[in-house]
C-alpha cells in the first residue's frame with residue numbers, strides 16, 4: 403500500500419489551513435499533524451473539519467499527567483476520531499498504559515483504536531541538559547532507547563524519534579514498533595532550523611515507519627507538487 407508522508411500543519415488558524423488545503427485536489431486524502439498551538443486556539447472543531455473532509459489526523463498534544471487524568475483526556479480525544487496521538491514517556495509506564503486504555507474506551511464500536519506513540523527525550527534536549535535538569539546520568543541515546551522499551555512494555559504502538567535513532571530503537575523493540583520521524587527534507591531542500599535531517603528515501607532505507615514533513619510542503623509555492631514528490635521519494639519511486 404502506498405505510504406503517505408504526514409504533513410505538519412503548523413499554521414495558526416483554521417482559515418490558513420483551509421487556504422492551504424484548497425491547493426490539493428479534494429480526492430487526495432491526506433495524513434496531517436495538528437499540534438498543541440493550533441488545537442489550543444481552535445479546539446476540537448479543527449479536527450472535525452479535517453476528518454469530515456476524509457483526512458487522517460495525528461493529534462500531537464504530548465500528554466503528561468497522572469494516569470487517571472491522562473486516561474480520561476485520551477477517552478475524549480478518541481471520540482474526535484483521530485488516527486494517532488501521543489504522550490511523554492517520562493510520565494511512566496502506568497501513565498502510558500492508562501492512556502492506551504482511555505483511547506480504547508473512547509473509540510466507537512467497530513472503529514480502530516488510534517495509534518498511541520510516545521515522545522522519549524525531546525530533540526531540543528541536549529545530553530548536558532538531560533544530565534543537569536533531569537539528573538539522568540546515562541548517555542542520551544540510552545535514555546531514548548530505555549523510554550522506547552518502556553513505551554513498548556506499556557502496550558504503546560511506537561515513539562516519535564530522530565531518524566538517526568530509528569535503527570537502535572527497532573533493534574531494542576521490533577521492526578513493527580512505530581518510529582515516526584520528523585526532520586525530513588527532500589534532496590536539495592533548505593534545512594531551516596532542523597539540525598540533523600534525512601531525505602525521505604534515506605528515512606525509508608533505515609526503516610522509519612512514518613515521516614513528518616512540514617515546511618517543505620506548507621511553505622512551498624506549489625504544495626501539491628512538493629507533496630507528490632516527497633510521497634514518491636518516501637515510496638521509493640523517485
Ligand code: C5P
Pocket residue numbers: 410412437524525526562563564584585586594596614615616617618
Ligand atoms: O517544518 P518541519 O518539517 O521542520 O516540521 C516538522 C514538524 O515536526 C514540526 O511540527 C515540529 O514541531 C515537529 N517535530 C520536530 N522534531 C521533533 C519533534 C517534532 O521537528 N523532534
